[in-house]
Amino acid sequence: MSDTFFTTAPHWRWLIVLYFFIGGIAGGSFFLAALLNLFGRPQDRPIVRTGYYVALLGAVVSGILLTVDLERPERFWHMLIQSERGLPMFKYWSPMSVGAWGLLLFSGLALLATLGALHEAGQMRWRLLRPLHAGVLGNLIAVLGGLCGFFLAGYTGALLSVTNRPLWADTTWLGLLFLLSGASTAAALLMLLGLLRGARTRETVYWLARMDRGTLILELLALIILTVSLGPVLRTWMNVWGLVLLVGVVLAGILIPLSLEWRPRLLGRLSLPAGAVLVLLGGFLLRVVVILSSEGV
């Protein structure tokens, strides 16, 4: 028996499931928007802006979810500041400590990128905002935000691995899996939002679909590696959680969307949106299974 079965569950439940899901989308959205911002075409700009809006909204919601989940929410700032000395609180070897700073930094960059996007879209006309979406500063925000987005999407998996709980601590592949899932769910959400905008964003949506397809394949590979790496601990999933993983995540969240990509005639014009919705569902269920199956041990 793995030594992880002698530990106590930390009661990380639905708020954390939601945070991992939304945080992953926020991080993935910034990464995709930054890629399009730096290397895309002028017609990609609407999705770039949407990606930044999603990133900021996701970061704000993430912060709220994490704070509410604390037993003492009024002490949320203890993550960042040493409460008795007033000095910064930072442990590079503690994923939760690094994650708190990462989320703060990501939120700041998402705010700057959003302000720039609002200026670009003509929603805010303050001239000082122009450098936020154009020139060196705009590019710097995109690069740093994209890197932070990667971090936000992936550190949550590493956070689980750096515990002593069954399943979480029995593999080192959760960070990669969550990172890829964050990217695929973000691509799916941006595809849906792009489709709502009509023909103007069609080219970007097709690129997002291509990106999503590649990410889903990588995600499937990562999930297989993770499953193998669990060894005897795999029995944690030999129950209803395994069924949800197989049907909800692998079949509905990865294989069917991939099939719809390859054979769009199956659902006609609904193929892209249906696939995107399924990817989002699969990404959510992945967090549900990973977190709650260990919590239940």
Added chain:
Amino acid sequence: MAEAMGFYTDTTVCIGCKACEVACKEWNQLPAANGGVRELSGNSYDNTRRLDGIHWRHVKFVEQFSADRRDGRWLMMSDVCKHCVQAGCLEVCPTGAIIRTEFDTVVIQSNVCNGCRDCIAACPFGVIEINPASGTAQKCTLCYDRLQHGLEPACAKACPTDSIQFGPIRELRERAQARMQQLHARGEARAYLYGADPTFLGGLNAFYLLVDKPEAYGLPSHPKLPTRNLAFSALWSTLGAVVLGLFGLFSLRTRGDVVEPDETSSGTVDERERHV
């Protein structure tokens, strides 16, 4: 730093009286479970069942009986925080609430903890839990307040059989070695020390003399630090990010202009793009 202090628990002389549990509750003013309403476990004479935020000492009743109950034995073990020399909880705590004291013990500062519960998942022994009264993670402090005034912890003071012994770790180890040899000489060859040497977690400042494998007492045989997974988790994630970034760049560079698909199109996204 003062000399490292700790507990040596000789489980062979524990009688399961739970005086240590009561003394701990009394001294640390821990609230009653279930609002004081009596709740029986239903499967053991032990109704405390486990360590948590309001039970910092727990006398485990390990009931080992044959199917026909002709043969059997009770193993008693007063469990507590191990005050690991390399403590997983202290390692991951993001607020700095968990500290190492001058006695080499591990203490959670309740006024700093914000209840993130990372330490609960990190502890390899399942010792820490939330105390609902304070809303913070709590566990044995090895009576830090008593130690600062030259007193021994309440549990060790109350133990009527000296199963729980308190003192400098160096002395406790010598005492435990002598006791183990004594038991071996008397024919109890199964006796061994758990956590007395730095084999795992740098050693435990609350170690045990056991007569069955660790799992029988609900203890892991090879407890580990949570950060053992950090390097590889970070490595795989970073590699994934690089691959994803390169794939994104490649797909952006190689995408063509979009050809509007008709309803009956069977082409993939790639085929819907006309390369220029």
